Structure formats: structure tokens, C-alpha cells
Amino acid sequence: MIIKRIFALLLVSALFLAAAASCGGTGEEGAAGTTSAGEETAEETVSEESTIEPLEVKDLGGKEFRALVYKQGDPGTWFQYLDFVWTEEAAGDLINDNIMNRNIAIEEKYNVTIVSNQVSDVVSTARKAITAGSDEFEILEPYCDSAYSMAGEGLLYNIYDLPYCKFDMPWWDSNIQRDLSLQNRLWTVTGDISMFDEELSYVVYYNQVLAGQYEIEDCYELARSGKWTIDKMGELGRIVTHDLNGDGVLGDEDVYGVVTDYGVGRSWFYAMGAQLCKLESDGTPKLVVGDPHSQSAFDKISALMNDETSTKLVSKLKNSWTAAINGMKEDRVLFLPGSLYDITGYRSMENDFGVLPYPKHSEEQERYYNYVASHVCPVISVPVTNSDIESTGLLLEALSRESSDTIVNAYIELNLMTKVARDDSSAEMMRLIFATKRYDLACSYNWGKITNVIEPSCRDSSKFQSTLAKLLPAAEADMAKTLEQFAG
The missing domain is CATH 3.40.190.10 (Periplasmic binding protein-like II)
Structure with a gap:
């Protein structure tokens, strides 16, 4: 352990010297501003920590x-x-x-x-x-x-x-x-x-070059203001979608506003503020997937996914997700949902891209929800x-x-800033995403295979109620068994 500690001290010293060298050309005004901000942050930190036992x-x-x-x-x-x-x-x-x-x-x-x-x-x-x-x-x-x-x-x-x-x-x-x-x-x-x-949090990758070419709205500002919705995504997607190679068919080599698929429907379902189950005040789960909001969520998801004027389904691309990621790298995809792990696939991308939360169901939705691939x-x-x-x-x-405030900050700074993502707003969006994660007990237990309602309902929302009717009895029975198991 002593050897480890010596190694750590040497490493910290080296990093400190490197940081000092990189700051050597800083002017007095900039240095003063940095010191002032640092002192204010330190005071706030001391004040907060003083209340922690x-x-x-x-x-x-x-x-x-x-x-x-x-x-x-x-x-x-x-x-x-x-x-x-x-x-x-x-x-x-x-x-x-x-x-x-x-x-x-x-x-x-x-x-x-x-x-x-x-x-x-x-x-x-x-x-x-x-x-x-x-x-x-x-x-x-x-x-x-x-x-x-x-x-x-x-x-x-x-x-x-x-x-x-x-x-x-x-x-x-x-x-x-x-x-x-x-x-x-x-x-x-x-x-x-x-x-x-x-x-494993789901996010939306955002091609800033394509956005600039078509002068679409500032998506970061839309997210900040709570106006980043699934309808707005479709609207912006329709602006850029077009037949790039002029063959009269929207194919693999063309430009798309949104690329996604029915198979990732869970991330869309939860982003809409919908859930399979909610917990009562005493922690008892209640299946709520049959409520009107679930139907509305699937209506919006299905409409976006099946709108060929804005969206290309990954299942219709010859090389599936590889083709989707290549489309983003080649500035032919505006919005591409995926997990944060997928960001490693963009390390070689030359042009600027950013990260956004999944869009909301509507502006009235109180917050964003970003599904964790549990x-x-x-x-x-x-x-x-x-x-x-x-x-x-x-x-x-x-x-x-x-x-x-160390490990997560390092993750953002290194993986999303200096290594991959190219702007401060992406770091801001990361913090928003990390604060709005969504899990679901019915998804983790998968009572009666209730999660099987999601993909077909994204494909065709008119089949939601009939699909749910087949799954709900078994889901309720399995949930009752779980509650009985832990009773008392």
C-alpha cells in the first residue's frame, strides 16, 4: 500500500506541474477572475460540508x-x-x-x-x-x-x-x-x-454541423427552456431529411433527421413520462401502464418512428446500427438516440456533435426522463x-x-469534453441527464413479461390496448406473488 501511495503522490505532483505550466501565459485579469471564482466555490463548499455529519x-x-x-x-x-x-x-x-x-x-x-x-x-x-x-x-x-x-x-x-x-x-x-x-x-x-x-443512460446524439447547415433552432436552448419535445424533434427532422444521392428513393446514403428503431422503444416510452408501474407512498407497486398517458405516449412514439419524412428505422438500414453511427459521422444524421457508452464510437468523428436528453412528451411534462438500460x-x-x-x-x-464531485466530474471532463464531445453545453446536458434517470420496478422484475407491450406498441400504437390485455393478467399475478413473498 505504501508503494501505491508513493506512486499516487508522484502522479499528483506531475499533474500539478503540468497544470502550472499550462497556466503560465495567463494574464492578470484572467488569473484574478479564476481566483475569485475559486474562493467563492470553496466558501460555498465549506458551508455545505459543515452541515454534514x-x-x-x-x-x-x-x-x-x-x-x-x-x-x-x-x-x-x-x-x-x-x-x-x-x-x-x-x-x-x-x-x-x-x-x-x-x-x-x-x-x-x-x-x-x-x-x-x-x-x-x-x-x-x-x-x-x-x-x-x-x-x-x-x-x-x-x-x-x-x-x-x-x-x-x-x-x-x-x-x-x-x-x-x-x-x-x-x-x-x-x-x-x-x-x-x-x-x-x-x-x-x-x-x-x-x-x-x-x-448506460440513454441520450440523443446531435450533429451540430448538419444543424448549422440548415439553420435549425438551438437545441440546447430548447432543452434548457423545457421546449425540447418529441414533436419538436420530428419537426426539425423533417427540415433536413432529403434524397442526397438523387436516386428518387430515401436509402442508406441519404440524409435523415432522426434515426431510431422500435427495438429501443423502452427509452422512448420512459422519456414520455410514462411508466409500467408506479410506487405508492408505502412503496407498494401499482401497474399503471394502462392509463391514458401511456396510450398518448405510444401514439407520439409511433407517429415519429413511422414518419418517413423525418425518420429512418435502423432495421431498414443494411448495416443496422453501424450504418446509423456512420451516418452521424458523415453528417447525414441529425438526431441519433443511444446510450452514453455509444459515444466511444464517435472518437474519430472530425466534425462537432453534442449530446441532448431524450425529448419530452410535451412542454407540460414537468421534467425530462432518461432511461437507464437496467x-x-x-x-x-x-x-x-x-x-x-x-x-x-x-x-x-x-x-x-x-x-x-470527483469521479462523475472526471467522466464528464475526460470522456465527454476533451476526448469526445466538443462544447460546454454538452457537459451541461450531461448533468441534466444524470439528474433525470428513470428506472422501473416492473421492468426489472418483468412481471408476466409486461415489457413485451412496448415494442409492438411503438410499431403500431393502435395495438397497444389489445397487446396489454393479453399481458396484464399474468403481470398482475406475478406482482402479487412478489408482494406475498416479501409480506411482513
Whole structure:
């Protein structure tokens, strides 16, 4: 651990010297302005932190804090970084270095070693260990939806019962608590401690060159003002869609306002402010997918997706999503929805692009909602075989506090600014997106395969009610079984 600390100090010193050198040409006026802003921010930070109760510090005797995580780069994984892993080989990468500094700070403060066991299948590995009664890891990071299957098998500990954790504080994600708590039980958690929920959030990529050529409205300002709606997206899409190669057919080589597909209908459904289920005040889920707003949401989604004057379906492109991404790179696509992980595909793009939240159903919708791909998004869970719940709660809280305003900021600064996205407004939109994440308990449990209502209803909204009628009885029965299982 001493060697790690020396390495960290050398790295920080090098970064400081580099930063000082880069600021050498700053004029007095600019320097004064920076100092003033910095002092004001520091005062505000001190004022805010002074109201936060300090976290207890304990000597944990050199124990290991073991995390069972997915192996990075394996097929089916959708993330660039691991939450608790850093390497000396990646020194200089801002995210790697922030994880390193955080881990080392916690390891030294609590006399503990953070260990990540990377496996190809977290769920099957964890299930085997837990059912055998083996205490092999303090936390695991299964995909969110899979975690609820494990919870149904009695394999996971109620996150709300962890000591020390202040889940009402801003370093923990309130969205997942709002959407996935079941009668004061929660089996998954995330927040500043993790980047997975950022990577797997759905966004809209925005080609600024194409927007400039056609002098369309400032989409960032539309988003800020709450006027970024699905109807507005279609309207702007119709302005740019045209037969580029002049063959009389809108094909793969032409220009489109929107490129999307029925298969990503979940992200559109939740963006409209619709849900499969909502939680009552006591945390009891209620299926609401049959309400009038759901029908209206599908009407708007279906209208956009089937409007050939604005939209091209990915399923009608010869090379599917590869063709869609290439269209964005070649300035032939104005709006392309996808997850933030997809941003890695634009590293080679020469022209400017940005990031927007998914549009709203209408201007009256109170906020934006950006779906987190919970079927492939790792989250933090605790196994029932954990024999040291007290230390686990303490270290999770310590790691999350230490991550506050560092890990996520590094993600935005490095991955979305200096490496990929090209303007400050995209960073602003990122923060908006991260604050408006949406999960759904009915989606994670998939009671009666209720999620199967979404894709066909996006394809043809007139079939929504008949499709729902076939699925709803089984969904209600499965939900009742879940509630009975956890009754009392």
C-alpha cells in the first residue's frame, strides 16, 4: 500500500506541474477572475460540508473489501471503466487516476485493501457462492434487472438496512431509490461511487454541423427552456431529411433527421413520462401502464418512428446500427438516440456533435426522463452471506463520499469534453441527464413479461390496448406473488 501511495503522490505532483505550466501565459485579469471564482466555490463548499455529519473512522485491521464484478471487455459488457479498478499502466487517464486516489485514500484511512474479482458472469458466480453459504465477497455488481431475480431467491441483503449509509445525501442516486424500492426494501444502489449508470443512460446524439447547415433552432436552448419535445424533434427532422444521392428513393446514403428503431422503444416510452408501474407512498407497486398517458405516449412514439419524412428505422438500414453511427459521422444524421457508452464510437468523428436528453412528451411534462438500460447496467448489491455488514456499510459510505464531485466530474471532463464531445453545453446536458434517470420496478422484475407491450406498441400504437390485455393478467399475478413473498 505504501508503494501505491508513493506512486499516487508522484502522479499528483506531475499533474500539478503540468497544470502550472499550462497556466503560465495567463494574464492578470484572467488569473484574478479564476481566483475569485475559486474562493467563492470553496466558501460555498465549506458551508455545505459543515452541515454534514463526519463519517466515523475505524481501523479495520487490514481486511480485504472484496467486490465481485464483471470482467471488462468481455462480450456483452457495456462500459469503459470498472468502479473499483485502477492500474499504473493507465496513469494519466483522469478517471483511472481519480479511482486510484479515492481507493488509496479509503484504504489508508480505514486500513483496508479494496479487491475486485473480475468474472465473466457475476450472477451465476454469485448465485453459486451464496447458495453454498460461502462468504467470498462483501459486495457484487450484477446487472440491475438480474439483481431483482436474485432478490426474489432470497440471495440479497436489504440495502436500506446497511449501517452508516446516508442514502438521502447527494452522493447516492435518489432516482434508483424512488423507482426500485419495494415497501422499504432496496436490493440495488448506485451513485457517485459508480459510473455504470452514467454509461448506460440513454441520450440523443446531435450533429451540430448538419444543424448549422440548415439553420435549425438551438437545441440546447430548447432543452434548457423545457421546449425540447418529441414533436419538436420530428419537426426539425423533417427540415433536413432529403434524397442526397438523387436516386428518387430515401436509402442508406441519404440524409435523415432522426434515426431510431422500435427495438429501443423502452427509452422512448420512459422519456414520455410514462411508466409500467408506479410506487405508492408505502412503496407498494401499482401497474399503471394502462392509463391514458401511456396510450398518448405510444401514439407520439409511433407517429415519429413511422414518419418517413423525418425518420429512418435502423432495421431498414443494411448495416443496422453501424450504418446509423456512420451516418452521424458523415453528417447525414441529425438526431441519433443511444446510450452514453455509444459515444466511444464517435472518437474519430472530425466534425462537432453534442449530446441532448431524450425529448419530452410535451412542454407540460414537468421534467425530462432518461432511461437507464437496467438489463445491462451493473449496480451495487450485498449478498446475504456477508458476515461483516457493519464494515460494508461504512466502506460503501466512505467510498461514495470520497467519489462525490470527483469521479462523475472526471467522466464528464475526460470522456465527454476533451476526448469526445466538443462544447460546454454538452457537459451541461450531461448533468441534466444524470439528474433525470428513470428506472422501473416492473421492468426489472418483468412481471408476466409486461415489457413485451412496448415494442409492438411503438410499431403500431393502435395495438397497444389489445397487446396489454393479453399481458396484464399474468403481470398482475406475478406482482402479487412478489408482494406475498416479501409480506411482513
